[in-house]
Amino acid sequence: MPFSVTILGSSAMFQTLDRAASGYLLEYEAARIWIDAGGGTWRNLIDHMDHRELDGILLSHRHPDHTIDVFQAFHARHYGSAEPMDPIPLWAPQETLDGLASYAPELDSSFDLQAIGSGDGFGFEGARFSFFEMAHPVDTVGVRFEHGDGSFAYSADTGPDGDLAGLAAGVDVFICEATFQDSDPEWHGHLRASQAGTVAAQANVGHLLLTHLPSRRDLGLSVAEAHRNCEGIPVELASDGRRIEVGA
Numbered sequence: 001m002p003f004s005v006t007i008l009g010s011s012a013m014f015q016t017l018d019r020a021a022s023g024y025l026l027e028y029e030a031a032r033i034w035i036d037a038g039g040g041t042w043r044n045l046i047d048h049m050d051h052r053e054l055d056g057i058l059l060s061h062r063h064p065d066h067t068i069d070v071f072q073a074f075h076a077r078h079y080g081s082a083e084p085m086d087p088i089p090l091w092a093p094q095e096t097l098d099g100l101a102s103y104a105p106e107l108d109s110s111f112d113l114q115a116i117g118s119g120d121g122f123g124f125e126g127a128r129f130s131f132f133e134m135a136h137p138v139d140t141v142g143v144r145f146e147h148g149d150g151s152f153a154y155s156a157d158t159g160p161d162g163d164l165a166g167l168a169a170g171v172d173v174f175i176c177e178a179t180f181q182d183s184d185p186e187w188h189g190h191l192r193a194s195q196a197g198t199v200a201a202q203a204n205v206g207h208l209l210l211t212h213l214p215s216r217r218d219l220g221l222s223v224a225e226a227h228r229n230c231e232g233i234p235v236e237l238a239s240d241g242r243r244i245e246v247g248a
Contacts, residue, residue, distance in 0.1 A: 001028065001029065001126075001147055001148035001149075001150070001247060002028070002148075002150065002245060002246060002247040003026065003027060003028035003029075003127075003145075003147050003150055003152075003245075003246050003247065004026075004027045004028075004243050004244060004245050004246065005024055005025070005026055005027075005152055005173065005175070005243070005244045005246070006024065006025040006027070006048060006241070006242070006243045006244075007023075007024060007209075007211070007238045007239060007240055007241065007242045007243075007244075008020060008023035008024055008025055008034075008040075008041040008044040008045055008048075008240065009021045009022050009023040009024075009036075009038045009039075009040055009041040009044065009240060010022070010211045010212070010213055010237070010238035010239060010240055011038075011212070011213060011215065012065075012177075012179045012212045012213055012214050012215070013065050013212075014039065014065060014215075015038070015039045015040035016215050018240065019040075019213065019215075019239075019240050020038060020039060020040025020041045020043070020044055020240055021038025021039045021040055021041065021065040021066070021068075022036045022038040022041070022065060022066045022156075022211070022212060023035070023036045023037055023038050023040075023041025023044070023045070023066075023069070024036060024154065024175065025045060025048060025049070026145060028125075028126075028127060028147050029126075030125035030126050030127070031055040031056065031124060031125040031127070032049065032053060032054055032055050033054075033055060033056045033057070033058055033124075034054060034056070034057045034058070034073075035057075035058045035059075035060070035143060035154060036058075036059060036060055036066045036067075036154075036156070037057065037059060037066065037067055037068065037069040037070040037072075037073070038064075038065045038066050038067070038068065038069060039064070039065065039068050039069060040069070041069050042069035042072035042073060044240060044241070051073065051076055051077075052081070052085065054073070054088060055088060055089075055125070056088050056089040056090070056091065056124070057070060057073065057088070057089070057090045057091070057111070058090075058091045058092070058116075058129070058143065059090070059091070059092035059093075059096050060092075060093075060134075060140055060141055060142070060143060060154070060156030060157070061092075061093060061096060061134075061136060061138050061139060061140035061141070061156060061157065062092075062093070062095055062096040062099045062100075062138055062139075063138065063157065066156070066157070067092075067096065067099075067100065070090070070100060071100075071103070071104065073110075074104055074107060074110050074111070077110040077111075078106070078109060078110050085110065087108070087109070087110055087111050087112045088110075088111060088112065089111070089112045089114055089124075090107075090111035090112065090113050090114065091114045091115075091116045091129075092113075092114075092115070092116065093115065093116060093117060093139040093140070093141060094115040094117070094139075095138065095139050096139070097113050097115060101113070116131050116141060117131065117139070117141065118131055118132055118133030118134075118141055118163070119131065119132075119133075120141075126147070127145060127146065127147040128145070128146040128147070129143065129144070129145055130143075130144040130146075131143060131144070132144065132162070132163040132164075132166050132167040133162060133163050134155065134156055134157065134158035134162035134163070134164075134167075135158050135159040135160070135161040135162040135189060136156070136157045136158055136159065136162070136189040137188065137189050140156050140157055140158065140162075141156065142154060142155050142156050142158065142162065142163070142164070142167040143156065143167075144167055144168075144171065147247075148247060149247055150172055150246040150247030151170070151171040151172050151173075151246070152171055152172060152173040152174070152175065152244075152246055153167045153168045153171045153173075153174050153175070153205075154175045154176075155167065155168075155174075155175065155176040155177050155191070155196075156177070157177055157179075157189060157190060157212065158177065158189065158190070158191065159188055159189045159190060159191065160191060160195050160199075164176075164199045164203070165199070165202060165203055167203075168199060168200070168203035168205055169203050169204070170203065170204055170205070171203070171205050171206065172205070172206040172207065172246050172247070173205070173206065173207045173209065173244055173246055174199075174200055174203065174205040174207070174208050174209070175209045175211050175238060176191065176196040176199065176200065176208060176209070176210060176211065177190060177191050177196065177210075177211055177212035178191060178192065178193035178196045178210035178211065178212065178213065178222050178226060179191060179192075179212050179213075179214060180192045180193070180214070181193055181194075181214075181217065181221055181222055181225060182194055182225055190212070192225070193210055193221075193222035193223070193225040193226040194225040194226060194228065194229050195229075196208065196210055196226050197225065197226030197227060197228065197229030197230040197233075197235065198229045198230070200226070200229075200230040200233050200235075201229055201230035201231075201233065205233060206233070206234075207233065207234050207236075207244075208226060208230060208233055208234065208235045208236070209235075209236050209237070209238045209244070210222055210223065210226055210235065210236070210237050210238060211237075211238035213237060213238070219237055222237070223235050223236070223237060
């Protein structure tokens with residue numbers, strides 16, 4: 001049973017002229033799920049689909065470059081519809097839900113707020129979601145999705161001490177953050193591209209897409225640094241609008 005992941009945003013920390021902040025659209029025959037909602041991803045989402053057909057939103061952590069456009073969805077559902085819309089699930093760590101609700105206390109009129117954490121998992125419309133602890137300054141989960149014989153994983157934001165091995169083990173597609181390059185100083189809570197490559201090799205993934213990409217950098221160098229550590233595994237940059245088919 002095939003599914004697809006469309007890159008809605010792939011920039012680190014803020015949107016640029018050619019990249020929105022973090023966001024992905026997961027589609028399979030029974031559901032469409034928006035994973036992370038960074039700045040600019042709402043516009044890319046509604047360019048791709050009718051937002052009223054969205055079946056759920058999943059947020060990895062509370063930082064604004066992964067959440068801010070959820071308020072666009074809230075306004076569209078709460079104020080922009082002639083008829084009341086049934087709430088759809090919004091899954092996120094509890095501190096993320098608390099933070100969002102502090103800005104919009106009526107959020108639960110449009111979303112069924114459901115807390116998730118590392119070690120959790122659930123079935124949804126015939127597929128399986130599992131969550132893994134990532135190493136970031138706030139509570140952050142990596143997302144693993146399995147449907148039929150296909151699988152993908154998304155690292156969200158993390159340093160190398162996150163449970164990346166468990167998250168990515170054997171997946172067909174691994175979308176992994178690659179905020180820094182080898183010449184950059186250490187920065188807690190994020191990965192170098194070379195570290196993403198090491199994880200891909202150790203986890204034996206089928207395909208590595210680098211995301212959370214820095215602006216004003218030679219991103220070809222990021223690909224080269226990752227590939228050096230995972231020879232034999234295809235390595236590409238995530239690019240906004242790119243659709244990856246799995247199991248087709």
